[in-house]
Structure formats: C-alpha cells, structure tokens
Amino acid sequence: MGDSRGRFEAQVLLHLDAAYRYARWLCGSAADADDVVQEAVLRAFRGFDGLKGEAKPWLLTIVRNCHATAAKQHQRRGFVPLPEEQELEASGAITDTAPGPEDLAISQDQGRSLERLLAALPEAHREVLVLREIEDMDYRQIAAVTNVPIGTVMSRLARARATLKAQWAASAAGGLTDVP
Amino acid sequence: MCPEHEQLHAYFDGELAPGEQMHVKQHLAACATCRAELATLQAGRSALRAQFREMQAPQPLRASILRALDAEEQQVRPARRAAGWRRPFWLGMLGGVGGLAVTAALAFFLLFAPQMNLPEQLVAAHVQALRSGHMIAVVSTDRHTVKPWFAGRADVSPVVVDFADQGYRLLGGRTDAIDRQHAAVVVYEHGAHFINVFSWHAGTAEPPPDTTLRGYHLAFWKTQDLMYCAVSDTGWSELKGLEQLLSFAGERELRP
Numbered sequence: 001m002g003d004s005r006g007r008f009e010a011q012v013l014l015h016l017d018a019a020y021r022y023a024r025w026l027c028g029s030a031a032d033a034d035d036v037v038q039e040a041v042l043r044a045f046r047g048f049d050g051l052k053g054e055a056k057p058w059l060l061t062i063v064r065n066c067h068a069t070a071a072k073q074h075q076r077r078g079f080v081p082l083p084e085e086q087e088l089e090a091s092g093a094i095t096d097t098a099p100g101p102e103d104l105a106i107s108q109d110q111g112r113s114l115e116r117l118l119a120a121l122p123e124a125h126r127e128v129l130v131l132r133e134i135e136d137m138d139y140r141q142i143a144a145v146t147n148v149p150i151g152t153v154m155s156r157l158a159r160a161r162a163t164l165k166a167q168w169a170a171s172a173a174g175g176l177t178d179v180p
Numbered sequence: 181m182c183p184e185h186e187q188l189h190a191y192f193d194g195e196l197a198p199g200e201q202m203h204v205k206q207h208l209a210a211c212a213t214c215r216a217e218l219a220t221l222q223a224g225r226s227a228l229r230a231q232f233r234e235m236q237a238p239q240p241l242r243a244s245i246l247r248a249l250d251a252e253e254q255q256v257r258p259a260r261r262a263a264g265w266r267r268p269f270w271l272g273m274l275g276g277v278g279g280l281a282v283t284a285a286l287a288f289f290l291l292f293a294p295q296m297n298l299p300e301q302l303v304a305a306h307v308q309a310l311r312s313g314h315m316i317a318v319v320s321t322d323r324h325t326v327k328p329w330f331a332g333r334a335d336v337s338p339v340v341v342d343f344a345d346q347g348y349r350l351l352g353g354r355t356d357a358i359d360r361q362h363a364a365v366v367v368y369e370h371g372a373h374f375i376n377v378f379s380w381h382a383g384t385a386e387p388p389p390d391t392t393l394r395g396y397h398l399a400f401w402k403t404q405d406l407m408y409c410a411v412s413d414t415g416w417s418e419l420k421g422l423e424q425l426l427s428f429a430g431e432r433e434l435r436p
Contacts, residue, residue, distance in 0.1 A: 005253055016245070020237035034241050041245050045252060114231055132193065133228045139195050158189055165220060 008048050011055045013041070018056060018135050019063050025130045026067045026123070040066040057141040060131070064145060117167045125160035128153055182207065185214055192221045242332045243362055247355075298359065298409075299393045305356040306376045306396060306411040309365070315374065316352035316367050326353045326366065334364035336406055338379035339430040343368070348375070348422050368422065375412040375422060382407035390416075399423045403430035 019040060023033040040063040044051075051058055118126060124146075131142045142157075143150045184207040190196050191204040208215055296304065309315040318329040323340040330337055334355045342350035351367045356378065363380040387400040387407060399410045399419045408426065410419050 005249065008249075013245075016242065017236045020241070021232065021235050024235065030238075034238070034244075037237065037241060038245055038248060042248055042252060045249055114227055118228070129228075130232075133225045134232050139193065154189065157193075161189070161221065161224060164224060168224075 004048060005045075008045055012044055012048065012051070012059055015056045015059050016041070019059050021134060022060050022127070022130060023063050023067065025118070025126055026064065027070075028119070032070065036063060036066045036070055039070075054141070056135075057137065057144050060135075060145045061147075064127075113171055114168075117164055117171065120167065121160055121163055125156050125163065128156040129160040129164070132157055182211055182214065184208075184211070185217065188214060188217055189221070192218060239332065240335075243335065246333055247362065298388060299391050299398050301358055302378055302398055302409050302411050303393045303396050305358060305365070305378070307394075309354070309356070309376060310374065315354065315376075317354035319352040321350050321352075323350065326350065329353060330355070330364045333362065335361045336364050336379055336381050338364045338366060338377070338406060338408070339403065339426055339433055340366055341426070341429045343422070343425050346421070346425060347371070347418075348425065370412070370414055370418055370422070373412055373414040373418075375410055375414060375419065377422070377426065378409045378411065379406050381405060401427050403427060404434060406430070 016037070020033060020037050023036045023040075024030065027033045027036055040059065043066065044059055044062050047062075118129070121129065127146060128142055131137045131145060137145070139150045139153050142153045146153065148156075184204050187196060187200065187204050191201060194201075196204065208218065318326055320326050320329075321342055321344070323342055327337065327340040330353060340350070340353070342348075344350070347370055349369045351369050351374075353364060353366050355362045356365050357363070358378055358380050359382075361380045363378050366377045366379070368375040368377065382402065383405055385407065387402045390397070390399050392398070396411055396413055397416055397419050399416075399422075401408050401423055408423075408430075410422055410426075412419055
C-alpha cells in the first residue's frame with residue numbers, strides 16, 4: 001500500500017459515510033448512490049495530489065459532480081459542470097430543481113414521515129439542509145460544494161427549514177403518529 | 181416582528197460575528213417569539229440528526245471501493261506516471277469510462293471466475309499468489325492485526341490464530357475472489373511450505389470432499405456457515421493437522 005493511499009484513506013475515505021449520506025439524498029435510490037459514491041471516490045483518489053483545502057467539502061463536491069454526470073447520462077435533469085470539465089461542456093449550466101420521479105419513489109418505498117418530507121423538498125433546498133443539519137458544514141463549505149454564493153445558501157436553507165416545518169406541522173395535524 | 185428575527189438562522193448556525201451573536205443572545209432573553217422560533221430550529225435539527233446521522237456506507241460498498249482502489253493503485257497510477265505527458269482534453273472524457281472499466285473488470289472477474297469449479301479456483305488462487313509475490317497483503321504474526329484487516333476487505337471474518345508452537349506460523353492475510361465472493365485468505369508457513377487457508381460464506385452448503393489437484397492438497401471443513409479450505413503442497417497429515425487446530429479454534433470462538 002503506497003504512502004499516498006494511506007494518506008488518502010486517512011484524509012478522504014474518513015468521510016465515506018458523509019459522502020454516502022449526501023449521495024443517498026441526491027440520488028434517491030441506494031443503488032444509484034452506491035455507483036455515484038464508488039465513482040466519486042475513485043475520481044478523488046486520482047485527483048488526490050490536487051487536494052489543497054479541506055477534504056470533506058472536496059469529496060462531497062466530487063460526489064455532487066458525479067451525480068450530475070450520471071443524471072445527465074440518464075437525461076433526467078440538467079447538469080452543472082465543475083470548472084475542470086467546462087472545456088468539455090459547450091452548453092451552459094442549467095439546473096432544474098424540481099423533484100424528479102426518484103424523489104417521489106422514496107416516499108412510496110419508505111413510509112417514515114421525516115424521510116418523506118425531506119425527500120419531497122426541491123433538490124436544491126434539500127441538499128443545503130442535509131449539508132447543514134446532518135453533515136454540520138458551515139455556510140462557506142456548503143457554498144463551495146453546491147457552487148452557489150453564500151447568500152443563496154442562506155436563502156435556500158431558510159426556505160428548506162420553513163417548508164419542512166410547515167409540512168411537519170401539516171402531517172402531524174393529519175394524524176400521522178410517527179413524527180417525533 | 182423584531183429585526184433580530186432575521187438573524188436567527190445565522191445565529192443558530194453560529195455564523196454571526198461575535199458582537200452580533202452576543203446581541204441576538206441578549207435579545208432572546210427578552211423575546212419569547214424568537215425563543216420559540218429558535219426552539220423549532222433546534223427541534224428540526226435534532227430530529228434530522230437523530231434519524232439520519234447514523235446512516236453509514238454499506239459494508240459491500242466499502243469493500244468494493246477498497247478493491248477498486250487496490251486495482252487503481254496497481255494498474256492505472258504507475259501507467260500514468262510512466263507516461264509523463266500532459267493529458268489531452270479527451271482523456272478527461274475517458275477518465276469516467278476508465279473508472280467504469282475498472283469496476284466492470286472486477287465485476288467480470290467475480291462473475292466469470294466461478295465458472296471454474298471450486299478446487300480449480302482455489303488452486304489457481306494459491307498458485308497465482310505464490311507466483312506473483314503478492315501472497316500477503318497484511319504481513320503480521322499477530323492475529324489482532326490480521327483479523328481486523330479483513331473487515332471491509334473480505335466478505336467474512338474467519339478464525340485467525342498463530343500456531344507457531346505447533347509448527348504453523350501465521351504470516352498474514354489477503355483477499356481473493358472465490359465463489360463470487362471476496363474470500364479471506366490466511367497464510368501460514370509450515371517448514372518450507374506455505375499453506376493458504378481460504379474462507380468464504382457458504383450458507384447451508386456441505387463441505388466438498390478433500391481432494392488433490394495439480395499436486396496440491398485441498399482440505400475442506402466448515403464452522404457454522406463459514407467454509408474453509410486449506411491448500412498446500414505439504415503432506416496430508418500436516419494439512420489435516422492445521423485443519424484440526426483451526427476447526428477447534430473456530431468452534432471455541434462460537435461459544436459465548
């Protein structure tokens with residue numbers, strides 16, 4: 001095992017669980033998340049020499065990018081290229097934030113309320129909420145991963161929290177008992 | 181609504197400058213509406229963390245990633261270093277394809293290797309390990325180093341004991357693809373001979389009869405749902421001696 005492999009495991013692979021959780025919320029299906037995470041870790045390993053800053057936002061950025069590539073291949077939604085890939089992408093960046101069918105699939109397969117509510121959020125709101133509340137990342141890191149200004153992170157986070165709170169209250173009033 | 185309400189999220193997230201943070205904190209002591217809003221934010225975060233923070237990457241994914249990294253390390257990186265030229269842009273496009281190819285090659289190997297029957301797979305793996313010089317991925321005579329090494333790399337956790345006093349010295353371990361699984365392989369030295377002890381999950385399958393193939397003896401046994409096979413060019417009595425020691429040790433580990 002090479003020295004760079006050991007450093008990679010200690011610095012980057014340490015965040016495998018976070019990468020997987022993020023991918024699960026991006027992809028909707030566990031099988032897609034597996035593929036995206038595996039590809040992302042391999043890409044990270046190949047580009048490890050170029051890592052200058054913090055490993056966790058860096059890995060999650062790659063996860064997000066792999067997800068976008070896979071999603072584009074499946075022609076499910078738009079694609080925001082990372083700078084290093086812009087030379088390959090003649091087209092401009094388009095992001096469609098509407099929930100896709102895979103988001104709805106979660107709600108059918110997994111009846112747990114909070115999971116369903118989170119899955120029902122628009123993807124752009126959901127990912128910001130997941131990165132902040134579950135992965136405990138700060139605004140600057142979230143802005144780096146999602147490739148938007150900090151102001152946008154703040155407004156998306158506020159809207160995600162407001163929607164979740166309202167839906168939560170609504171589902172509790174609707175007689176669902178498994179919402180804590 | 182008070183002006184501080186606008187800052188509650190940033191306050192809650194610890195993103196305000198120290199002076200502002202203090203200001204909002206003082207305001208909270210006086211404002212029940214903002215306190216209630218803060219409590220809601222806290223409840224939302226607690227609920228999300230409680231339910232999702234513990235989600236982990238599944239073990240098969242972890243194992244698959246480690247193996248893909250092994251493959252990447254052995255093949256792709258030396259080739260790139262040797263090349264030493266700047267990558268043309270279209271290689272970037274191939275990068276993704278390359279990652280898929282590594283995965284595909286691994287999947288191909290796992291799917292098609294079992295077309296050889298079990299003894300053939302085991303002898304092929306044993307011979308390949310002797311020939312390649314990569315017989316041991318984790319070198320240690322300490323079972324407490326070897327056994328944890330298998331976690332995340334092999335699909336099973338076999339019994340690992342050093343029997344140096346009985347003439348079987350623990351050298352280390354590695355993993356091999358056997359029966360469509362990442363089998364754990366524990367390597368022993370006995371005199372001038374190496375013994376590879378393969379183990380994999382076999383469910384309810386019965387152990388096959390001991391056999392000899394291409395001059396190598398194969399001794400099979402089973403401990404609960406784990407199938408073991410010791411492969412070596414030692415004599416039968418030496419091989420069966422190790423089988424006996426390991427199967428006793430395996431049964432002992434099962435007892436509470």
